[in-house]
Amino acid sequence: MKRHIFKKMIAAVLFIVFLFAFSIQNVRLSYQPLKEAWQSSDFHFASLKETISKLDHTMNETVYEKFKFIEAYGFVQAVMDKNEESNFEVVKDTxxxxxxxxxxxxxxxxxxxxxxxxxxxxxxxxxxxxxSYMLTPDKYIRGYTQFPLGIPYNYSNETADQFLSELKQIGVDTIDLREGLRESGIPTQDLFFKTDHHWKIETAFWGFGQLVKHLNQIDGNKLDPTGFYTNIDNYNKIEYKNAYIGSMGRKTGKYYTGADDFTLIYPKFKTDYEFMFKSNQLGGTLNGRFEEALLTTYPLRMDGNDYGLTGDKYFTYLYGNQAFVHIQNKDKKDGPKMLFIKDSLAVPLISFLSTVCSDIYLLDPRYYKEDMAAFINQTELDHVIISFSPQNLVTEFFPFGVKP
Known part of the structure; x- marks a missing residue:
């Protein structure tokens, strides 16, 4: 009996020592971020809830060895053959x-x-x-994607169908990139990253070709009359095996469903660009070839074990989501001038579209807080394209057009 009690005491002491050491590491890791969050908070009573939420988020994001715990949890869920994690925050299809x-x-x-x-x-x-309104495809592909019994479906495609129908009724031109997706020549299972909600870069390049066809039909601009710029053979392709963990994979850990391959696509032909961006009072300008001005190589140097946003390879293109971007193609000075009000799915497609345009402007409504209509009216443009994916058909992404 005494020996049994002694073993329990040793286990309890070791557990307390572990908690104590773990707490010390968390304090060391979290102190500076918590201090910065505290100092940047507004302490009026009305903003108390927001301050508490900010501090709670900071603590959750700076847990010592956070992703080791996520990986362990995801591994256990995979062993148990679970099709959902964290109360259906992320689910797995068949x-x-x-x-x-x-x-x-x-x-x-x-x-x-x-x-x-x-x-x-x-x-x-x-x-x-x-x-025009350009609808990028949803990861739930009708006629292909299936959820196991008990996994909910969010009706995103049906919401998109309804929205496009309403736009057509009021005479707004629409481009539905769900159409023809399964006839794109890309295997259906490879259209999207398995660990992320974004389409693969190959799929975005296909979407670029579809958009060029549509614009030629309605404008007669003949953006790419010889088919040179929309021909994938005129682009370099570098494949990174098991190198990418997307936003959903960062929530479940790589052992739950594995890592993705990532393909970097960029022109073989000569290009000359100026890329200017502004976001959160920061900004900059880059000049050079497509791969020098429109791509950042830092995420590509991070391996598949990296869970940070800095390793998000999808945002190799155009440095991810910026409040404002201006892309100037110095080799296409007579090309069309376009503006996109967009979400992240459109980013690589727009990168490729820049090869046939003179100027492209990007506004992201989550970060751009100025008057979009005023900017459009003050800028020389030929075409404005709104582009949000089916799951982003919510008012947060449509702050424009609100009557005073």
């Missing part, structure tokens, strides 16, 4: 692809979004500027 989803039984309403697009169109004073 092909092993990860998805964001939620419980619902019908599409989301979109009439307010349609009205805001209509209002933006009425605010554009230059009648020669065309307005």
């Amino acid at each position: 092909e092993g692809q990860l998805h964001y989803t939620y419980f619902t039984n019908k599409p989301n309403p979109t009439s307010e979004l349609t009205e805001r697009v209509s209002n933006l169109r009425s605010q554009i004073t230059n009648q020669h500027v065309k307005l």
Whole structure:
């Protein structure tokens, strides 16, 4: 009996020592970020909840060896053959692809979004500027993707169908990149990253070709009459095996579903660009070839074990999501001038589209807080394209076109 009690005491002491050491490491790691979060907080009573949330988020993001715990948890879930993690925050389909989803039984309403697009169109004073909506595809591919029993579907495609129908009714040009996706020549299981909600770079390049075809049909611009710029054979392709862990993989750990391959695509032909960006009062300008001005190589140097945002290889293109971007193609001075109000799925597609345009401007409504209609009216443009993926058809992404 005494020996049994002694073993329990030793186990308890070791557990307490572990907790004490772990707490010390957390204090060392979290002290400076917590201090910065505290100092940047507004301590008015109305913002108390926001301050507490900010501090809680900082603590959760700076846990010592956080991703080791995530990997261990994900490994256990994989061994148990679980198809969801963290109360359905991330789910797995029958092909092993990860998805964001939620419980619902019908599409989301979109009439307010349609009205805001209509209002933006009425605010554009230059009648020669065309307005289009480009819908990038959802990872849930109809006719292919299947969820195991009990996994909810969020009706994102049905929401998108409803929204596009409303836009067509008010005369807004639409480009639906879900159409023809399974006939793209890319294996269906390779259209999207399995650990991320983004399409693969090869799929984005296909989308670039589809957009060029559509613009030629409605504008007659003949952006690429010989098919040179939309021919993948005229681009370098570098493949990084098991090198990418996407946003969902960073929540589940790489042992839950594995890591993704990543392909970097950039022109073989001569290019000359100026790339200017602004975000959070920071900004900069880069000049040079496509790969010098429009790509950042830092994420490519991070291996598949990196879980940080700095290792997000998808954001190799255009340095990720910036509040404002201006891309100037110095070799296409007579090309069209375009503006995109967009989310992250459009980023690599726009990078490739820059090869046939003179100027491309990007506004991200999550970070750009100025008047978008005013910017459009003050800028020489031929075309404005709004582009949000089906899961982003929510008012947060449509702050423009709001009547005072």
